[in-house]
Amino acid sequence: MYTLLVVDDETKIRNGICNYFPWNEIGFEIVGQAKNGKQALDIVLKQHVDVVLSDIKMPVMSGIELAQELFSRAIKVKVVFLTGYKEFDYAQKALLYGVKSYIIKPTKYEELLETFTRIKDELDRERQQELAIPLPLAPDVSIQPPEAPADLPVEEQGYHEKKIAAIKAHIMEGYKDVTLEEVASLFHMNLYYLSKYFKKWTGQNFSQYVISVKMEKAAELLKDISYKSYEIGSAVGYDNAKNFSRAFKLYFGKSPRxxxxxPH
Structure with missing residues (x-):
């Protein structure tokens, strides 16, 4: 299911688009509505959005300005414009900002269906390409992470290493509730691509790394005898004490007690 954000300053139009078209049946989930480009940009910066369906003329920030802002920030999101006949020439300027298509108002069912079926096909192809990225064999991660692919330029290696460091730093800070979905949204990455990307550059699955952070933090807290085991489990994201104990023993070979x- 791909995520869709609907942007229009007219509430009636927004609600009509959201409620009277079978988005789920063609593979889209509406994750938000906005009444201007500024609100839409704020939403895109906070959560993962695959497609933005936006009016052009809106107060505060127009659709064109929104598309320009998304383009300048290199945010990977497809933009489709809702436009009147009089705005069509104006809308064509947005080709510079990677706008994918235009839907003429008043919106017709057939045009929505045709446009978003095509966009879903594009998204499917992109996802398949991302999943097809060849990955190196994972080495013994207990010793050291794998070296970056040797055929990449030094500058590009540095970029990916910094990105992985930022992802790890976020996990270290929010390990209790962190999820793959949240990190993907924060770093504006496709959910499935992030999973492969993390494995490629660290040699670990994302979930394995999160568990290792939780367990190492739990081990640190266990050194303080003022904390009960179930309190430590809760602190690292396990509401069920038995699940925490099971995960801890699987990781360290010993129960928390x-x-x-x-400890050695």
Whole structure:
């Protein structure tokens, strides 16, 4: 399911587009509505959006300005414009900003269906290409992470290493509730691509890394005898004490109690 944001300053039009077209049936989920480009930009910066369906003329920030802002920030999102006949020439300027298509008002069912079926096909192809990225064999991650692919320029290696460092820093800070979906949204990456990207550059699955951070933090907290085991489990994101104990033993080979009695 791909995510869609609907942007129009007229509430009636927004609600009509959201409620009277079978988005789920063609593979889209509406994740938000906005009444101007500024609100839309704020939403895109906070969560992952695959497609923006936007009016052109709106107060505060127009659709053209929104498309320009998304383009300048290199945010990977497809933009489709809702436009009147009189605005069509004006809308063509947005080709510079990667706008994918135009839908003429008043919006017709057939045109929405045709346009978004085509966009879904594009998104499907892009996802397949991302998933087809060849990955190096994972080495023993207990020793060291894999080296960056040797055929990449130094500058590009540095970029990816910095990006991975930023992702890891975010996980270290929010390990209790962090999810793949949240990180993908924060770093404006496709959910499936992020999973492959993280494995490629660290040698670990995303979930494995999150668990390792949780367990190492739990081990640190267990050294303080004032904390009960279930309190530590809750602190690292396990509401069920048995699940925490099971995960801890799987990681360290000892239960939390055994680890506390003999941490080495």
């Amino acid at each position: 055994e680890f506390r009695d003999s």
